[in-house]
Amino acid sequence: MGSGSELSLLLGLEILNRILTAGVAITAFSLLLYALTFNLRDRVARSFALILICVAVVFTTEALQNETIPPATIDLLLRLQWPGLIFLPPAYLHLSDALLATTGRPSRGRRRWGVRLTYLLSLFFLFLLLKQRLLGAAVLDRPPAPYLQRTAWTHVFTFYYIVVIGWAWINFGRAYRRVLTRSGRRRMIYLMAGATAPALGSFPYLIYGASLMSAHALLFWIASILSALLVGTLLVVMAYAVAFFGVSWPDRVIKARLFKWLLRGPLTASFALGLMTVVRRLGELFWNTPYSGFVPLSVVISILILEHGITLLSPLWERWLFFGADRRELSLFQSLEERFLTEGDLQQFLESILAAARDYLHAPSAFVAILEGTEVKKLLFSGQESLPQAESLDQALQAIQRANGSRFGVLWDGYLLLPLYPVRWQEKPRPDLLLGLLGIAHSPERTLEQEQWESLQLLAERAALAIEDRLIQERLWRVLSRLQPQMDILQRLRAAARYESAQSVLSPALPPEADLIQWVKEALDHYWGGPKLQNNPLLHLRAVQQVLPEHEGNATNALRTLLRRAIETTRPPGERRFTTEWLLYNILEMKFIEGRKVREVAARLALSEADLYRKQRLAIAAVARAILKMELETLAREEIGEIQEESGSG
Numbered sequence: 001m002g003s004g005s006e007l008s009l010l011l012g013l014e015i016l017n018r019i020l021t022a023g024v025a026i027t028a029f030s031l032l033l034y035a036l037t038f039n040l041r042d043r044v045a046r047s048f049a050l051i052l053i054c055v056a057v058v059f060t061t062e063a064l065q066n067e068t069i070p071p072a073t074i075d076l077l078l079r080l081q082w083p084g085l086i087f088l089p090p091a092y093l094h095l096s097d098a099l100l101a102t103t104g105r106p107s108r109g110r111r112r113w114g115v116r117l118t119y120l121l122s123l124f125f126l127f128l129l130l131k132q133r134l135l136g137a138a139v140l141d142r143p144p145a146p147y148l149q150r151t152a153w154t155h156v157f158t159f160y161y162i163v164v165i166g167w168a169w170i171n172f173g174r175a176y177r178r179v180l181t182r183s184g185r186r187r188m189i190y191l192m193a194g195a196t197a198p199a200l201g202s203f204p205y206l207i208y209g210a211s212l213m214s215a216h217a218l219l220f221w222i223a224s225i226l227s228a229l230l231v232g233t234l235l236v237v238m239a240y241a242v243a244f245f246g247v248s249w250p251d252r253v254i255k256a257r258l259f260k261w262l263l264r265g266p267l268t269a270s271f272a273l274g275l276m277t278v279v280r281r282l283g284e285l286f287w288n289t290p291y292s293g294f295v296p297l298s299v300v301i302s303i304l305i306l307e308h309g310i311t312l313l314s315p316l317w318e319r320w321l322f323f324g325a326d327r328r329e330l331s332l333f334q335s336l337e338e339r340f341l342t343e344g345d346l347q348q349f350l351e352s353i354l355a356a357a358r359d360y361l362h363a364p365s366a367f368v369a370i371l372e373g374t375e376v377k378k379l380l381f382s383g384q385e386s387l388p389q390a391e392s393l394d395q396a397l398q399a400i401q402r403a404n405g406s407r408f409g410v411l412w413d414g415y416l417l418l419p420l421y422p423v424r425w426q427e428k429p430r431p432d433l434l435l436g437l438l439g440i441a442h443s444p445e446r447t448l449e450q451e452q453w454e455s456l457q458l459l460a461e462r463a464a465l466a467i468e469d470r471l472i473q474e475r476l477w478r479v480l481s482r483l484q485p486q487m488d489i490l491q492r493l494r495a496a497a498r499y500e501s502a503q504s505v506l507s508p509a510l511p512p513e514a515d516l517i518q519w520v521k522e523a524l525d526h527y528w529g530g531p532k533l534q535n536n537p538l539l540h541l542r543a544v545q546q547v548l549p550e551h552e553g554n555a556t557n558a559l560r561t562l563l564r565r566a567i568e569t570t571r572p573p574g575e576r577r578f579t580t581e582w583l584l585y586n587i588l589e590m591k592f593i594e595g596r597k598v599r600e601v602a603a604r605l606a607l608s609e610a611d612l613y614r615k616q617r618l619a620i621a622a623v624a625r626a627i628l629k630m631e632l633e634t635l636a637r638e639e640i641g642e643i644q645e646e647s648g649s650g
Contacts, residue, residue, distance in 0.1 A: 057084030089164035096171030194238025354382035
C-alpha cells in the first residue's frame with residue numbers, strides 16, 4: 001500500500017473513530033437522562049447513573065480532541081478525561097453493592113464502608129490529578145494520538161483500578177447466584193456482560209502502549225473503533241438490564257420505552273452528527289471549505305426523516321418485538337384507547353345526529369334525552385326555538401310507555417319522539433330497556449315520506465348504538481377502576497420478584513413508598529383543613545370510601561378519621577407518657593393533632609429540632625404503613641364479599 005493511500009486510510013479510520021466516540025458519549029448521556037427520568041429512586045439505577053456520568057466524561061473529552069484545537073486545549077481535555085476514569089471504580093463497586101442488596105443480601109456494614117473508602121481514595125487521586133502528580137506532561141506530536149505520560153502514582157492508580165473493578169465483579173457473581181428466576185438470571189448476565197465494556201474501554205491504554213502503537217497506527221485505530229463499537233453496544237445492553245430495576249411496569253412497556261428512546265435519542269443524534277462530519281469533510285475535499293449550507297440542511301433533513309420513520313413504524317415494531325404470545329390481547333387493548341367513546345365524543349356525535357335529523361325534516365329544533373332508569377341523565381339540544389326541559393319529559397316518557405314498546409314515533413307537544421333501544425332489542429323492544437329519546441320538532445299536519453322515515457329510523461339506531469356503547473364503556477371503566485389497586489399490587493409484586501423471588505412475593509405489596517409517605521405528610525400538615533387534605537390522593541383509597549357513610553359522604557372527614565385511626569396504631573398500651581416508646585405517638589399527637597409549634601414540641605419531648613424532624617419522618621412512615629394495611633384489609637374484605645355474593649346467587 002502506498003504512503004498516500006495509507007495516510008488516507010488512517011485519516012478515514014480516525015474520522016470514523018471520532019464519530020463513534022462521540023456516539024458513545026451521546027449514548028451515555030441519553031441513557032443517563034433516561035435513568036434520571038424513570039427509575040432514579042432505585043439504588044441500582046442511581047449507581048448505574050454514576051457509571052454513565054463517568055463514561056460520558058471520558059468519551060466526550062476524547063471526542064472533542066481534533067487537529068484544529070490548540071495544544072494547550074488538547075492537554076486540558078486529556079486531563080479532564082481522568083475525573084471520569086478516577087470515579088469509575090467506586091461507581092462499579094457501588095453498583096455491585098446495590099445489586100447484592102436488591103437480591104436480598106444487604107450490607108452488614110463492611111461492604112458499605114468499602115464503597116465509602118473507594119470514593120475517598122478516588123477523591124485522593126483527584127487531588128493528585130489537580131496537583132499534576134498523578135500524570136506527567138502531555139505528548140502531542142507523536143502518532144497515533146496525543147496522550148499523557150505516566151508517573152509513579154499512575155501505576156498505583158492502575159493497581160487500584162484493577163482491584164476495585166475485580167472486587168465489583170466478585171459481587172456481580174454473588175448477586176447472580178442469588179437470583180432464582182430465569183428472566184432475572186438472564187438480565188443479570190446482560191448486566192455483567194455490559195459492565196465489561198465501560199470498565200475496559202474507558203482506560204487510556206496509550207499511557208502504557210504508546211511505543212507499540214506508534215509503530216502500528218493502523219492497528220491502533222482499528223482497535224479504537226472496535227472498542228467504541230463494543231462500549232456503545234454493551235452500554236445499551238447494561239442499560240436494558242438496569243431498566244427493570246425500581247419500576248413496576250410490565251416488561252413489554254419497559255422494553256418499548258427504552259427502545260423508542262434509543263431510536264429517538266442516541267441513534268438519531270449520532271446519525272445526524274456522523275452525517276454532518278461526512279458532509280463537512282466532503283466540503284473540504286471538493287469545495288475547500290469546511291462549512292457550507294449543506295451541513296445544517298443535512299442535519300435537519302436526517303433528523304426529520306428518522307423521527308418521522310420512528311413515529312410511523314413504532315406501533316409495528318412494538319407489536320412484533322415486545323408483545324410476544326400476548327399480541328392479540330394487547331393489540332385489542334391498544335386499539336381501545338383509539339376507539340374509546342368519551343363523554344365529549346358522545347356529545348359531539350349526538351349533536352351531528354340532531355343536525356342531520358333537522359336537515360332531513362327541515363325542523364327548527366331537536367333534542368336527545370339520555371335516560372338512567374326512568375330519569376333523564378343528560379339532555380342535548382339543537383335549535384333556537386323553545387325546547388323541553390328535563391322535568392317536562394316525564395310526560396314524554398309516559399307517552400312512549402303507552403305505545404307499549406313501539407319502535408315507531410309518538411307525537412308529543414309538537415315533537416316527533418323516537419324511542420332509543422339497545423341494538424339487539426331493536427326488533428323486539430321492551431319499555432324497561434329504553435336508553436333515551438330522540439325528539440324532532442314536527443307538525444301533526446305534516447306527513448313524512450317513506451325515505452324521510454327510514455332516514456330518521458337509521459339516525460335513531462345510530463344514536464342508540466352510541467349511547468349503548470358509552471354505557472357499556474362506563475361499566476367497563478368502573479370495573480377497571482375497582483381492579484386498579486389489585487393490578488398495581490400485582491405489578492409491584494411481579495417487579496420485585498424479578499430478582500428476589502421468595503421475600504418479595506411473601507412481603508406486603510407496598511405502593512411507591514416515597515409517594516405514600518408524601519401524601520400522608522401533606523394530609524397531616526393540613527389535618528384540620530386545607531387543600532393538601534381536600535385534594536389528597538389518599539381520598540381515592542377504598543378504606544376512605546368505606547368510612548364515607550359514617551360522615552354523610554364527606555370525604556375530607558373520612559380521610560381525617562382514617563388518619564386518626566392510623567395514628568392510634570402507633571400508641572403503646574397504657575396511659576400516655578413522655579418516654580422513648582411513646583415518642584412517635586407524642587410527635588404525631590402534639591405536632592399534627594394539637595397543632596403545636598416545632599419548638600414547643602421539641603422542648604416538651606427534650607429533643608433538638610433536627611432530631612425532632614428525623615423522628616417525625618419515622619412517625620409519618622409508621623402512619624403510612626398503617627394506612628396501607630387498612631387498605632389491603634378493605635380490599636380483601638370486598639373480594640371475599642363479592643365471592644360470597646356470586647356463590648350465593650349461583
